[in-house]
Amino acid sequence: MTDRNALIQPDRGQQATAIHLLDKTTLPEFLKQLNAGQRASLAAQKFEAGGYEYAIVPDGDGWFVVSGVANTANLSSWCLAKLADVLPGGTYRLASGEPGKAMHGWVTAQYRFDRYRKDAKDAEPRVLLTRQAALIDATLAEATAVLMVRDLVNTPAEDMGPAQLESEARALAKTHHAEIHVVTGDALERDYPMVHAVGRAAARSHAPRLIEMEWGDPSHPRVAIVGKGVCFDSGGLDIKPSAGMLLMKKDMGGAAHALALAGLIMALGPKIRLHVLVPAVENAISGHAFRPGDILRARNGLSVEVTNTDAEGRLVLGDALTRASELKPELIIDFATLTGAARVALGPDLPALFTRQAATADVLIAAGLERDDPCWRLPLHDGYREMLKSDVADLQNSPSGGFAGASVAALFLDRFVGEGIEWAHFDTFAWRPAAKPGRPKGGDALGLRATWGMLKARYG
Numbered sequence: 141m142t143d144r145n146a147l148i149q150p151d152r153g154q155q156a157t158a159i160h161l162l163d164k165t166t167l168p169e170f171l172k173q174l175n176a177g178q179r180a181s182l183a184a185q186k187f188e189a190g191g192y193e194y195a196i197v198p199d200g201d202g203w204f205v206v207s208g209v210a211n212t213a214n215l216s217s218w219c220l221a222k223l224a225d226v227l228p229g230g231t232y233r234l235a236s237g238e239p240g241k242a243m244h245g246w247v248t249a250q251y252r253f254d255r256y257r258k259d260a261k262d263a264e265p266r267v268l269l270t271r272q273a274a275l276i277d278a279t280l281a282e283a284t285a286v287l288m289v290r291d292l293v294n295t296p297a298e299d300m301g302p303a304q305l306e307s308e309a310r311a312l313a314k315t316h317h318a319e320i321h322v323v324t325g326d327a328l329e330r331d332y333p334m335v336h337a338v339g340r341a342a343a344r345s346h347a348p349r350l351i352e353m354e355w356g357d358p359s360h361p362r363v364a365i366v367g368k369g370v371c372f373d374s375g376g377l378d379i380k381p382s383a384g385m386l387l388m389k390k391d392m393g394g395a396a397h398a399l400a401l402a403g404l405i406m407a408l409g410p411k412i413r414l415h416v417l418v419p420a421v422e423n424a425i426s427g428h429a430f431r432p433g434d435i436l437r438a439r440n441g442l443s444v445e446v447t448n449t450d451a452e453g454r455l456v457l458g459d460a461l462t463r464a465s466e467l468k469p470e471l472i473i474d475f476a477t478l479t480g481a482a483r484v485a486l487g488p489d490l491p492a493l494f495t496r497q498a499a500t501a502d503v504l505i506a507a508g509l510e511r512d513d514p515c516w517r518l519p520l521h522d523g524y525r526e527m528l529k530s531d532v533a534d535l536q537n538s539p540s541g542g543f544a545g546a547s548v549a550a551l552f553l554d555r556f557v558g559e560g561i562e563w564a565h566f567d568t569f570a571w572r573p574a575a576k577p578g579r580p581k582g583g584d585a586l587g588l589r590a591t592w593g594m595l596k597a598r599y600g
Contacts, residue, residue, distance in 0.1 A: 229264025393570025
């Protein structure tokens, strides 16, 4: 397996192949510096300095690379990603300037999920040199978090059930000397009744649990990270069609984000008291499954009428958000693959962001733009709260009207977040249906880097 920590290395003048980055405005002057044969080579490869275009140009006994970018003065996280995927193995450096945040895409482009391939082979790594040595550790830590999300989401549900999520959390806790506590069985039914109800139909090997981890100086501001850990979602008795079930191994994408972000926080050490909560379940079907029409009593005492067993993620998050709120954090952030409505509204690239305060959204959106991890705010519209009313309970989990589905789901979660607590909710897809440079098809982190940028700016 390629050592990801070796893909970015300090530039100490070692031998490396040059990469010339060009845009439409800098190409003409660059061409004047080349000999006739080199210009003919570029012409033959139809290189015009468009985004992600590249060419290999002979240079005496060797060669160099030219690559098109949108703007040479403002490199994106992904502008080198295609090169990292297609160039021969070896060591490279930019002919001028430094890669900056483009180092992220250089690392993530070399990700491969080949755990189940009999013929899997380690590719020869492409190493990028930089004189910005101070950025290397942080860049690699951020990329490692993104790739952890990919690995967890891409792994099939049989090998990434609640017990395996617990194992991942325990490994993180051991690495970073965090405290970990897992609630199962009778204690789960008593203390986290909605988590238990959603997961109780699963096989014993995939039994439900609440995973809780704490790290950091208790005197620092408390920040809670909550992730939806539905390791597979059949829809329950309101069963999904087969096409809707095919990707439901990714329904624990919120938990993957929470654990990966926790690892990043613990590796780089902002001054917070971190509290991580992952309700881990499989929404299965059996004679013991929870039913439409059941009324659940949540951890915070609210009664919830189950009007759709396929709206289970908000139920398990409700109990976890209640627990997070009990310890009076300064900030709660949750990640969940919660609604199809968010995808209809924003497509696969943009996680829907909901916050109680506009200022919270502003800093998260700005941090996402800085890191090329954009998110888009949708409204927590008070006028839609009435959609959650039930005739027989305090609220229902899934209104029948179908309007504003992502906002209504977020309003449901809001009922379980303590009063006065700053809160952000990401309704993220955690998946890429089509590959882009540095972002292969499959599981992916969407909103994680934005959140990390916000936490780093706020807590150092």
